Amino acid sequence: MDREARRALESYRRTEAGPLENALIDDFVAGEFDRRELLRRASILGLSIPVVGVLLRAAGEPVPAFAAAHGAASASRLRVAIIPPPTGSIEPSTVSDIGGLQTASIAGEYLVRATQSKTLLPELALSWSTNPQASIWTFKLRPNVKFQTGQALTADDVVATWKRLASKGSQALSAIGSYLGPGGVQKVDDLTVAFHLNQPVSNFPYLVSSTTYQGIILPADYQLGTFTTKPQTTGAFALSAYTPGVSATYQRFGGWWGGTAPLAGVDVTYYTAAAAADAALLGGQIDLVGQVQLATDRPLFNNSNVQIFTARGATHREVPLRVDDNNPLQDYRVRQAIALTLDRPAIVKTLFNDLADIGNDSPFAPVYGLATSVPARKQDIRKAKQLIAAAGHEKGFSLKLTTEQLGEIPELAQIIQSSVKAIGIDLGLSILTSTAYYAGTQTGPPKGWGATPWLNAPVDITDWGSRPVPNVFLVSALETKGVWNAAHYSNPKFDSGVRSFLGAASFKDQEKYAVELANILLHDTPVIFPYFYYYLAAGSKSVKGYTADASAVLHLSKTSLA
């Protein structure tokens, strides 16, 4: 062990580290998690690279290399397919569809960039720290950053952007609404911003990272509705032309703080059907398809001319079972029985060819490394029949599952329909277009869930994007007042557990609360989480330096063409 490193570490602990940093170091030294997890957690707390290096040296671990490789600037332009086209105008604070978020993310930058390994890297914020309670988070901004309008980035821009994101109408509220109000975003000095939270949140930096894809930093004088009319982000590419539903064109931004991007520009073509985009990729008309799935893009897999980019994440489907409807699902035993009919390994094999993790009916995806000690729910038809009989429904009953025509969801619906037959449930299917499925979405309690199918059907299947931490899934989908609580689930013990989990600073405490929450959900089974599938993109062999992002954002500043 490096004695000098140990001395430096002790000095850091005495003079700079707060309780959260010290708890992290103690957990690592005690062997609670590995080196990879240390890097991830250190990035959340904003520990500098030298401090992480000292800690690793003190523990006898090799120091990581953070150097990023850049390709040389070229005249090449990347041709990207985005499926489907944006559903509305591109407005970062309100964007929520994949076409819109991918279009915006090519030009935009965030305070913090989440990487595929869940480590947080500085982007427009150079460093960040928190108070001991994890209720005030302070971000130091990168100096000498310029917007494409020529203005310099200051704290005023970040404050204006995040006040908008924390205000009514913002889609980012699903991620931050429970913890942050507009008044909580405050300027400290020209290059420092503080976020004052309503409650402690130990992993808050994730919520201002690229995973909250609405969080693109825009100038303080940004006018709503002008995102596509003039280039005004800080990113490596400037959005120079946009034709709704047809195409978008980006040019390399010469004033980018990160230097010169390898690509001269990006040309996006929107496709409505995966088959058309696949044919274009195979025919050499495009270089990269922003998102693919085995179910809809099978011809691209095992094709020697195509490379598949994968990002293990928490993208998943939820099957909420309405707990408050006047039907047998009110009984938790019926919900458990339905969950027990699913042969999850077979589902993952059939629908994803194993490019997915098996779900255990909680939002703690395996990628989070939490609640892994909770026994996995496995197919058990005998037990399912016993539960159905105990609930007084041994003769079976009829029910309707409503869902959307998206990816593999119709196939999953048919698998569930076929599976629950074994316990006498006659499950009808209603497969709607995504537009019809989400029509009339309301914001949930206290106003209620309106009449939108996805928040009111007795059983449905809904697509959920990946998040680097499970906060949104716990708060929005499962808490009593969750805006997307499609199961209408309410359990005070669970709600209290969520608060404890969110505020837990140490890994030990997070794990403890995660196990508690996972066990409550396994018992109550308000939602079935059958799997968490990998985010996949496909490109020609000439695409270099691109890494898929589980949040679906397209980060192309280091991408090049061979």
Place this chain on the structure above:
Amino acid sequence: MSSIAVELVPAPATVARRETLRALLRSKTFLVGALVVCWWVFCAIFGATIAPRDPLAQSANVLAVPSVHHLFGTDQLGRDVFSRVLAGARSILTIAPAATALAIAAGTAVGLLTGYRRGAVDDIVSRLIEAMLSLPLVVVAIVVAVALGHSTLTLMVIVGVLFTPLIARTVRAAVLAERELDYVAAAQLRGEHAPYIMFAEILPNVMGPIIVEATVRVGYAIFAIAGLTFLGFGVQEPSPDWALQISDNYSLLAAGSYWWTVLFPALAIASLVVAINLVADGISQVLER
């Protein structure tokens, strides 16, 4: 007491029907078409029974190539495509004829009324029909399907209503010629009411065009329903409906992969539509003689 021998002579209408039937049975076009249609009707009734496997049964053997075990291969959920093609005839051969029957009933009534009445009724209804015909059928169908929601009944009604103007126009044209004939004038002189003249006197004499139109419309109805189903507004999963099978699997066709999941249901639709058109051609040729 003398006995009178009475020779039973068939009525002229019966003779004409027999002649028509004989002519149809001599028409190769009609016979080939009828044979294929009969096969699919048989499958619509007994397809699920004669299929070698349960058309809805899933298996781990996904996307297996056609072989002795699975003549038409398997789909993404490991279901036997051959069994699904056989069983898939039922939905299309239920919905399309029902939608056509609805259109024939409504269109015939409207056509008789406008053709017989003429005047203001004809002018107003004819302009409405022209307005309806100017709208793109599929777009209108999708709008109505979204508004009313998905169900087999909705699909039948949508297609039936959209085909009504087409049939009304054909019937009206036939009635316009008939209403000038003596037998109509005779009925009017007898003091018969208009509905009696339209339905008891004129209708039997315009049945030829109506039958031909009905046969042709069944073919178009199949296309319309298959199109709507392909776009996600028709028959619901997990039905083995042919168009639904194509919709579920067409994305697999890129680079020529997994062709069997689409080719066989597509051939089934094509064979049925071609057969119905052959039947329509046969009937048309015989009636025109």
